[in-house]
Each structure stands twice: as structure tokens, then as C-alpha cells.
Amino acid sequence: MNIGAAAEHSGLPAKTIRYYEDIGLLRASRALNGYRDYTTDDVHRLKFLQRARSLGFTVEECRQLLSLYADKNRDSADVKAIASRKLDEIDTKIAQLQSLRAVLSHLIAHCHGNDRPDCPIIDDLAGEAH
Amino acid sequence: MNIGAAAEHSGLPAKTIRYYEDIGLLRASRALNGYRDYTTDDVHRLKFLQRARSLGFTVEECRQLLSLYADKNRDSADVKAIASRKLDEIDTKIAQLQSLRAVLSHLIAHCHGNDRPDCPIIDDLAGEAH
DNA sequence: AATAAAGGTTCCAGAAACTGGAAGTTCAAG
DNA sequence: CTTGAACTTCCAGTTTCTGGAACCTTTATT
Numbered sequence: 001m002n003i004g005a006a007a008e009h010s011g012l013p014a015k016t017i018r019y020y021e022d023i024g025l026l027r028a029s030r031a032l033n034g035y036r037d038y039t040t041d042d043v044h045r046l047k048f049l050q051r052a053r054s055l056g057f058t059v060e061e062c063r064q065l066l067s068l069y070a071d072k073n074r075d076s077a078d079v080k081a082i083a084s085r086k087l088d089e090i091d092t093k094i095a096q097l098q099s100l101r102a103v104l105s106h107l108i109a110h111c112h113g114n115d116r117p118d119c120p121i122i123d124d125l126a127g128e129a130h
Numbered sequence: 131m132n133i134g135a136a137a138e139h140s141g142l143p144a145k146t147i148r149y150y151e152d153i154g155l156l157r158a159s160r161a162l163n164g165y166r167d168y169t170t171d172d173v174h175r176l177k178f179l180q181r182a183r184s185l186g187f188t189v190e191e192c193r194q195l196l197s198l199y200a201d202k203n204r205d206s207a208d209v210k211a212i213a214s215r216k217l218d219e220i221d222t223k224i225a226q227l228q229s230l231r232a233v234l235s236h237l238i239a240h241c242h243g244n245d246r247p248d249c250p251i252i253d254d255l256a257g258e259a260h
Numbered sequence: 261a262a263t264a265a266a267g268g269t270t271c272c273a274g275a276a277a278c279t280g281g282a283a284g285t286t287c288a289a290g
Numbered sequence: 291c292t293t294g295a296a297c298t299t300c301c302a303g304t305t306t307c308t309g310g311a312a313c314c315t316t317t318a319t320t
Contacts, residue, residue, distance in 0.1 A: 004296060014297090015279060023277085033286060035297055051226050056186040059277070068237060083238045090231045094224060096181050101220045103178075107198060108213045134267065144268090145308060153306090163315060165268055189306070 003028075006038040010046035017046060025049070025063055055093065061086070133158075136168040140176035147176060155179065155193055185223065191216070 006028075007014040020026050021036070026045055028036040038046075045066060052062045065086060068079055136158075137144040150156050151166070156175055158166040168176075175196060182192045198213055 002297075013279080016277085018298095019278060033297085035286080051230060053277090054186050055223060055227055055230070056184050065234075068234075080238050083234050087231065087234050087238070090227055090234065093185060094227045094231070097185055097220050097224045097227065100181060100185070101217060101224070104195075104198075104213050104217050104220065108210050108217070132268070143308080146306085148269090149307060163268085165315080183306090 001038045001040075001043070003036050003038065006036075006043055006046060009043045011050045012046055020046075020049065023059065025059060025066070057089075131168040131170075131173070133166050133168070136166075136173055136176060139173045141180045142176055150176075150179065153189065155189065155196070187219075 001009075003014045003017055007017060010017070012020075017026075018036075021028060026042065026049065028038050028042055031037045048066070049062055052065060053059070057065070064082060068083055131139075133144045133147055137147060140147070142150075147156075148166075151158060156172065156179065158168050158172055161167045178196070179192055182195060183189070187195070194212060195216060
């Protein structure tokens with residue numbers, strides 16, 4: 001599959017896919033004409049990258065996450081440790097999104113028109129996830 | 131409150147807070163000595179920014195989100211429309227995080243040692259949020 | 261009171277993660 | 291066989307910080 005189709009399927013711009021190859025995040029094999037050639041597994045990885053990046057994981061973190069599947073020689077306890085750490089980060093992110101969501105939905109429900117200047121939301125703004 | 135304390139409370143480096151001021155995201159008033167002076171409301175906004183940025187919202191999106199509270203003259207329907215759109219984005223992010231979480235926890239639970247190379251996870255990698 | 265350390269200021273340079281554009285090659289359609 | 295889309299590389303620019311120099315203010319210590 002050419003880079004255009006891979007871009008289409010993964011949701012990443014072709015430019016970004018080439019950039020990821022530049023920095024060694026995901027190498028694709030080449031067809032005889034020199035074009036990059038992507039397998040469906042490659043596309044899965046690209047989708048995964050798109051998702052993880054859009055959720056605030058850094059490229060280095062994505063590299064780590066990808067390595068969890070890729071490295072057959074890695075010790076199982078090691079994999080588990082890294083995965084567990086990432087799991088905690090994900091849980092934190094979910095909690096933060098939920099608190100962000102609460103703030104916004106409160107805003108939608110209660111703070112219309114003239115009420116808003118004194119809206120209690122501003123007090124909760126960035127409040128802890130209870 | 132000085133910038134150091136604001137940094138401490140918000141979780142953002144002082145450098146970043148100054149940068150946010152540079153790009154007009156959050157202006158702080160100045161004390162007589164020229165130091166930036168932050169109110170607790172400012173700190174709430176900073177915390178909010180820290181959170182939203184770490185969750186993958188762009189600076190421009192954060193600016194929009196902040197404007198939801200700040201702009202007293204904005205039409206209520208307008209506020210609701212923007213907030214609703216952001217709410218949808220947040221829901222999507224939550225769903226994506228949950229699917230990412232499922233993949234990782236599956237990895238932890240089932241793909242230890244020699245099983246992993248053929249682990250079914252790689253098939254789910256970046257699979258849709260069901 | 262003098263001074264050293266800590267923390268504030270601006271400004272400029274560099275890094276991370278893209279993003280756009282030029283110049284050229286290959287492919288598919290008419 | 292030509293035209294246009296999609297591919298290639300390479301270089302330059304943008305966004306979002308981040309580090310460091312040079313200098314000023316506050317705070318603690320002698």
C-alpha cells in the first residue's frame with residue numbers, strides 16, 4: 001500500500017508519516033520504484049501513533065509503547081512494568097478529561113447569558129478530579 | 131503570588147507561564163517591583179491550561195476554551211455551540227484512551243514471555259473504540 | 261550594613277514535532 | 291505520448307516550548 005492510502009487509513013498526513021520514518025519511529029519497506037510500501041500491520045501502528053499522539057503522549061512515549069509489541073526479546077517483567085506505568089498515565093488522563101468534561105457540561109447546562117459572569121464554574125476551573 | 135508559586139500550584143514551569151503571557155494566552159498583572167502577580171483565579175486558569183495541553187488540545191483550542199469563561203459579552207448560544215463541540219472532542223478522547231487502556235491491560239494480562247510474539251494484541255492495535 | 265543565594269526580569273538561541281513548498285520521478289488515464 | 295496525480299528528497303518555516311546569559315530584586319546570613 002502506498003503512503004497516500006496509509007495516510008487515508010491512519011488519519012495521519014503523509015508528511016507526518018515520512019517524518020516518523022525520518023526519526024526512526026516506523027520504517028516502511030520500499031517497492032521497486034522506490035515508493036514506500038505499507039502493510040496492514042504498519043497501518044495499525046500508524047493509527048495507534050495517531051491516537052496516542054493526539055492524546056498527548058510524546059513521540060518518545062509512543063516509541064516505548066510501540067516497542068512493547070515489537071521487541072520479542074524483551075523480558076516479560078520489563079514489558080509489564082512499562083505497560084503498567086503507561087496504564088497509570090492513561091488512567092490519570094482519563095480522570096482529567098472527565099473533570100474537564102464536567103466543567104464544560106456544567107457551563108453548557110447552567111451558565112447561559114447573564115448568569116455566566118458570576119458562574120460558579122470559574123471556581124471549579126481546573127479543580128481536582130474528585 | 132509570584133510566578134514561582136504559580137508554577138508550583140499549576141504544575142507548569144515558570145518558563146511556560148511566561149511563554150503563555152508572550153502569546154497572549156494569560157496576562158498577569160505586575161507588582162510594583164515588576165514581578166508578575168498571580169491571583170488564585172489566574173492559578174486556576176493555569177492549572178486548566180496545564181491539563182488541557184497535556185491532553186492534546188492545542189494552544190488555540192485552549193484559548194477558545196478559556197474564552198468561554200472570560201468573554202461576558204459573548205452570545206449564550208455561541209458559547210454553548212463551542213462548548214458542545216469541545217465536549218464531543220473530549221468524549222472522543224476519553225473513548226480513545228479507554229481503547230488504548232484496553233489494549234495495554236490485555237498486554238499485561240495475557241502477553242507474557244513467549245506468548246507475546248503471536249499475541250493477538252497486535253491485531254487490535256489501534257482498533258476502533260467499540 | 262554587606263553580602264550571598266534565591267528568585268525574579270528580558271532577550272536570544274535551540275529543540276521537538278510537525279508543515280509547506282520546490283524540484284524532480286513514476287504511474288494511470290485519455 | 292502527454293497530462294496530472296501521487297510519489298520522492300531536501301530545505302525552510304511554524305508551533306510550543308526550553309535552556310542559558312545578563313541583569314535586577316528580595317531574603318537570609320554574617
